[in-house]
Amino acid sequence: xxxLVPERGDSTVAIPMTFDLKVKRDxxxxxxxxxxxxxTVVGFIIMIVLFIVADEKYKPQIPLIVGFGTFYFVRIFxxxxxxxxxxxxxLIENNYTFNTRSFWGIxxxxxYYPFICKRIDNTLIIFVAFDKDVIIGRDSTxxxxxxxxxxNAYSIMVSKGISCIHIDYxxxxxxxxxxxxxxxxLVETENKDVKNETxxxxxYVQSYMYRSYADYDVYAFYYGGxxxxxxxxxxxxxxxxxxxxxxxxxxxxxxxIGDLCISLMNLNDFSTARATESAFLTNVRGGNxxxxxxxxxxxxxxxxxxxxxxxxxERRVKAAENVMQENKRRRKKKKKSKKDDINMEVNLxxxxxx
Numbered sequence: 001x002x003x004l005v006p007e008r009g010d011s012t013v014a015i016p017m018t019f020d021l022k023v024k025r026d027x028x029x030x031x032x033x034x035x036x037x038x039x040t041v042v043g044f045i046i047m048i049v050l051f052i053v054a055d056e057k058y059k060p061q062i063p064l065i066v067g068f069g070t071f072y073f074v075r076i077f078x079x080x081x082x083x084x085x086x087x088x089x090x091l092i093e094n095n096y097t098f099n100t101r102s103f104w105g106i107x108x109x110x111x112y113y114p115f116i117c118k119r120i121d122n123t124l125i126i127f128v129a130f131d132k133d134v135i136i137g138r139d140s141t142x143x144x145x146x147x148x149x150x151x152n153a154y155s156i157m158v159s160k161g162i163s164c165i166h167i168d169y170x171x172x173x174x175x176x177x178x179x180x181x182x183x184x185x186l187v188e189t190e191n192k193d194v195k196n197e198t199x200x201x202x203x204y205v206q207s208y209m210y211r212s213y214a215d216y217d218v219y220a221f222y223y224g225g226x227x228x229x230x231x232x233x234x235x236x237x238x239x240x241x242x243x244x245x246x247x248x249x250x251x252x253x254x255x256x257i258g259d260l261c262i263s264l265m266n267l268n269d270f271s272t273a274r275a276t277e278s279a280f281l282t283n284v285r286g287g288n289x290x291x292x293x294x295x296x297x298x299x300x301x302x303x304x305x306x307x308x309x310x311x312x313x314e315r316r317v318k319a320a321e322n323v324m325q326e327n328k329r330r331r332k333k334k335k336k337s338k339k340d341d342i343n344m345e346v347n348l349x350x351x352x353x354x
Contacts (some may be wrong), residue, residue: 008144036074043070100275103265106257107280109272114231114251120279123222124230127252127260128238130217133245146245153240160233161225167218169263217246218260 006013047066051059075081106125108118117125139145157164182202189195221237223230238249252260258272296302 006144008141032079036079039078040070040074043067043074046070100270100278104261104275105279106276109254109257109276111254115253115257116227116230117257123224124227125223126221126230126234127257128219128221129250129252129256130219130241130244130246131248131250132217133247138245142245145243149240149244152243153237156240157221157237160237161223162233162237163222165220165222167220167260167264169216169218169260218252 044067047062047070050066051062054062105119105121106117107120110116114126117127119125183199186195186198186202189198219241221234223233225233241249250256254272258270261267261272261275262270
């Protein structure tokens with residue numbers, strides 16, 4: 001495997017042979033529609049042939065069994081008409097918009113940095129955007145160094161038990177928050193003329209940026225461990241990505257994750273809060289991973305389930321009670337044993353006196 005690793009200056013790359021898994025996609029393609037039509041035609045041909053050669057008493061049953069049987073087999077089992085009717089009904093109910101549950105599985109996003117997201121499968125996610133640096137004036141080995149740094153970051157990521165999904169998308173340059181810093185610095189400018197001219201310059205640059213687009217690399221890092229350890233384990237991975245051709249990295253907040261979703265899914269209207277709430281309620285109804293502790297209505301709180309802390313405290317109390325009962329039983333048994341020894345000693349003394 002070491003020979004397969006490209007070296008700086010190589011013009012070719014050796015790719016090892018891999019065996020890809022062919023995933024069966026159950027979708028309504030043109031080929032499937034044509035096959036369904038051909039099956040129907042063949043079924044009706046068989047029906048006609050059987051109708052001609054069959055006895056008179058069986059002819060009334062042939063169209064019902066063969067003809068309608070073939071027709072409904074193609075509709076229900078082959079083309080799965082019921083499935084698409086169900087999806088059509090959902091679209092009509094949602095005003096022909098996709099339900100967010102089809103692409104959104106996050107039920108909670110932390111309000112504080114680093115904005116860790118919790119998915120319904122109990123995994124944690126942190127979205128990190130990497131702003132690409134310029135490539136003009138770079139050495140001829142810049143591409144090699146860039147991908148070598150990413151490969152090193154992937155290696156560290158795997159060793160930490162982190163997985164990722166890479167998203168390469170275009171967004172407006174105007175969302176670069178570095179312009180905000182420039183405007184903030186102008187507040188302390190004493191010369192009004194310089195301040196006004198500079199503001200006009202920055203306004204023009206910002207308006208031009210909103211009409212321009214730039215490529216960003218966004219990585220969704222997944223983690224199955226504890227939330228407290230996620231950010232610490234991700235630090236060396238981000239440091240390794242910093243060695244690549246990136247200007248900086250940015251942790252995406254709740255609003256920025258929503259903007260990313262709008263850009264990727266080509267949505268006109270999207271609410272991160274509603275999508276998160278929908279995923280949470282769906283997970284609660286399904287009884288998966290999330291457990292409702294209490295509910296409140298009209299100022300009255302109703303306990304539904306116990307928290308882990310309460311369950312653990314009850315377990316410790318129960319264990320302590322068991323220990324106390326066991327100690328009490330042992331003391332009682334020991335006391336009884338001593339009483340029996342005294343009675344035996346008395347009986348022996350009486351026997352000795354006689």
